[in-house]
Amino acid sequence: DSGVTQTPKHLITATGQRVTLRCSPRSGDLSVYWYQQSLDQGLQFLIQYYNGEERAKGNILERFSAQQFPDLHSELNLSSLELGDSALYFCASSDRLGRTDTQYFGPGTRLTVL
């Protein structure tokens, strides 16, 4: 158990809908990362937050957004869902920016868009 929690574990929804994925980092970790794992794209970095502020953006679609709250949990919002958004979404956390940063992953949320 990495100490990172993600809810829900599974999510099934229809095209055009909007969903919210939630992540709670390890106790004391200030940095949260979101990754998407799909069959055709592999594992891709989406976005990073550090202590409530966005720090880096990867291949995140405009239909997707994220935020980190004062209690450090993070939410990834996916809207106008398409079939191709079906994937495993991981959250990872680390304790700080810097040289010794190691990311620990949550169990993931499996999103199925029908």
Add this chain to the structure above:
Amino acid sequence: AQTVTQSQPEMSVQEAETVTLSCTYDTSESDYYLFWYKQPPSRQMILVIRQEAYKQQNATENRFSVNFQKAAKSFSLKISDSQLGDAAMYFCAYRSAGSYGKLTFGQGTILTVHP
């Protein structure tokens, strides 16, 4: 942009034997970190081992060790005394020391362990 390549989509090993998974990367940076993550059927991503590019000594964690060849941009993972529980997808990942922590992953290698 950095890229990570795992040229072996699948590998297999007999229980108690040794297997080596390959990884190459492309970067113009001199300071970075490399990682191996394991993803078993549960889909959880588990950190196996990490290597700092500025350290010449190869990292070791119990039965897991790496062969880091900086000039060749090669980072292979050796699993000794393979166990059934080692069966998983293994991902090689790169992180720049100057970035805010984004990991760039290879395509993964599926490891099968035969009893």
